[in-house]
Amino acid sequence: MKSLVANPLARKALAPEARSTRPRIRALTVTAVVCSLALAGCSGTTKNSVKNDDKPAESGQKANPDAPLKKGLKLAFLPKQINNPYEQIVDNAGIAAAKGFGSSGKEVGPSDAKASSQVSYINTLTQQRQNAILIAANDPNAVCGPLKQAMKQNIKVVAYDSDTAKDCRQIFINQASSEQIGRTQIQHIAEQLHYKGQIAILSATQNATNQNTWISYMKDELKKPAYKNMKLVKVAYGDDDDQKSFQETQGLLKAYPKLKGIISPTTVGIAAAARYISASSYKGKVVVNGLGTPNQMRKYVKDGTVAQFALWDPKKLGKLASYAAAALASGQITGAEGEKFKAGDLGDYTVGKDGEVILGPPTVFDRANIDRFNF
Incomplete structure (x- = not known):
């Protein structure tokens, strides 16, 4: 919220004590009365605004499906x-x-x-x-x-x-569907790995709502008997930063030498992971899957680093x-x-x-x- 600016009467009333006099006290009293009457003159809120503080301005509105789409929005x-x-x-x-x-x-x-x-x-x-x-x-x-x-x-x-x-x-x-996205990420990489091996997730930020929702469904999908020979060893965070995602990929492969697959449900992460693996000894040995754009991932699909990935338009x-x-x-x-x-x-x-x-x-x-x- 912006700082409230007192009106001229209030500023005058707050002059240094050395200039205070009995008439000045009366002036302060008058100013207070004026403020009470004007409400907004010395305060940022009114009785009504406090009452409705938690209600959006459009509260109580009804939809009109026949309303024309406004111009100039x-x-x-x-x-x-x-x-x-x-x-x-x-x-x-x-x-x-x-x-x-x-x-x-x-x-x-x-x-x-x-x-x-x-x-x-x-x-x-x-x-x-x-x-x-x-x-x-x-x-x-x-x-x-x-x-x-x-x-x-x-x-x-x-x-x-x-x-x-x-x-x-x-x-x-x-x-x-968030559930569909999360579960299919596991299903796709499981098919590529023949339902065996360690996998890791390279996410965006720790607080990203979509990433965390998808990851929760991934973890739930992994509880099914079909994935008993697969293990999620780590969820890493590249913060949707290309260089950090690149470094996190490198860190995952060093920390888990038996790692067989990386799921990156973020376009920045999957491109960075594919870039690292494409120029390393892990190419063809570690599966990269997740969510990416065709233009980002085309070269990695064509050079054999990535077999498949998914996204909407x-x-x-x-x-x-x-x-x-x-x-x-x-x-x-x-x-x-x-x-x-x-x-x-x-x-x-x-x-x-x-x-x-x-x-x-x-x-x-x-x-x-x-x-x-x-x-």
């Missing part, structure tokens, strides 16, 4: 990192979609993926009165305070790629997020379960439990199909 994309190649694809697609339906979009964000690095950007976007903030959260809770402040000012909040806590946004655009993710934000800002939806909206040529979508909207199942990329994709 201002949408701001706040990725985990401004220089993350994957999130640049998502955000650029969302910005292009906004332009297509008569609004504008922009991308702002930090150069690191620390838990609190997005907070100052949220505050600035709120001050700028954006119609919607679209965020890929580095931490589910660190961003909640400022996002709630934004919602109180009727700024819509859409999480995409990585969710916030559920009460800190109206909608979460999920790439695919990030352009579609950005486009869907943009349309969801516009639908919220136009009053077509509020984020309640069962509401429907149209996302351009992507078709119709339904809001699920806890405001979740699922893009669709991921695609598995390999040597046979990778050249059909360009992102």
